[in-house]
Amino acid sequence: MLSETTETTNLLLHNVSFSYADGFALHHINLLVPGSQMAGLLGPNGSGKTTLLRLATGVLPPTEGDVRVGGISLGKLSRKQVAQRIAVVPQQFNIPFAYTVEEVVLLGRTPFVRGLAGEGKRDRQIAASALEITGMIGFRNRHFNDLSGGERQKTVLAMALAQEPTLLLLDEPTAHLDISHQVEILELLRKLNREKKVTVVAAMHDLNLASLYFERLVLLNHGSVFADGSPDVVITKEIIHEVFSATVEVGRHPKAFVPQIIILPPDSQSN
């Protein structure tokens, strides 16, 4: 199954291994994400989520195995060609200069801008529509560094969209955001996935949000895939206990009927 890529497969990690100099490693990861899918990467801190995402972006070349996007091995593409296909929303994003929101979003057109020409009318239209989709059009002339965390994250997402990617990789896109912004960002990802046919792969910490928004969850533990499947398969009392050493009850979401966890702190377990 993994040896052949079909047109509907967007991201393929085939037997990918990687190790840092300090010993941390990812072992023989096999992952196939169809074009239409929204996949959530779960796992404890240090389980390899960020490393896996960086391998998928191509900035980290795998020690072994192959990473393909749209059927093409990343090693065969230039950085520019990769950036024309994959956009990344990193965990940390800061700009020391006083860029406006619109200027930040236009940076997303960098892989398409040639030499001296600068961005053209089409680039501006694409940036404008990215601002429209993310609801940031009214902020276009504000300075990025004056925005709230949620507004910044939407701007970074708009910048990623300006790349018109087929694959969008996000590293904890809802970290440090309030509930309404968490929901807003995830709704936006779902909309992009459904309407713009963008493949979404996001590392997530919040298991309940992940279960609610992602049809496919990939749980990493110690650099290997521990569980992979629908939320029903991955979010179970036993798996959570084994991987996170946390005791939880798993219930059902009253409307979406997906699993939702309830955390049981150690001292409450005797009741």
Add this chain to the structure above:
Amino acid sequence: MRKHQGAIIFGLVTVMIAVMLLSVSVGPVEISVPVIAKMLWHKLGIYHNISGWQPAEESIIFQIRLPRVLGAALVGAALSTAGVLFQGLFRNPMADPYIIGTAAGAAFGATLAMLLPLSLVFYGFGLVPIAAFLGALGSVIMVYRLARFGGKAPIISMLLAGFVVSSFLVAIVMLLLTMSDRLGLKLQQVFAFLMGGISVTYWQQVAVIAPLIVGGIVVTRFFAVHLNAFSVGEEGAAYLGIDVEREKLIILGLGSLLTACAVSLGGLIGFVGLIMPHAMRLVLGPDHRLLLPASAMAGAAFLVIADLLARTLLSPAEIPIGVLTALIGAPFFIYLLRRARREYAF
């Protein structure tokens, strides 16, 4: 503000030319700007009338003042452009053209050259500026090689290596200065180099350096988009399709070449390469496509004024130009900083 880019560039070109004409006109012998304009027309073969000035005046203008003024403009443009490149690449407001070892390398080279008992003139350049040029480039190469590990030269490593190499070379210069009596080193000469001063006495010097500096500045324009992408950090730039290590090497090379050229004409002139990029960023915003040419022209105009004051204020004595760049530059920058309505987020 950003809609008036054409007007701003036009304004800067006008100011730069006006300041250069003014500077050529002022000196122990005052020669009015209209007369200079006629001389220029005549030289360029546009206007054939050799009345209205003395042959001596013509040689003052063309043999003494014009090469020096052009030299000052070139040095100012090169240092400001290098400042923009290094601040943009390093995302560091304290970055200046000298941050990765060029200044210490140049000082080291120049001091060694002063110790050598030989004098040569090569295309109008003495041994000292040539050694300074080579020292500047040599130390950057060393810094880059020290910082490079496994095919990557991370910015933090480069800043640290730059600091370490600079400290080491400065220590050697200090040691040589301490032993100046024994070595027969002229302290006056070393200090003149360290504090900077436009030393252009031959057209040949301008002829050699001008193509390098002007060419270098023109080439930076091709990397403005890449510098903009570097605003989001090295990894962020890679996500935007930048071949990070390659572009970084090119930008470093360009900045170092510009700095080394500037050093060979003017010694170590401080402040202009640090403050002009900030001043232009305050006025024009952070887009490097505009910032690079604007800073080059503003730096040129600024250094021409500083050089004019350096040679006229205490005439016939000359004030080190580095003193003046800070004396005029600091209040000017504070004025811009205070006038900006919003906080300057670098």
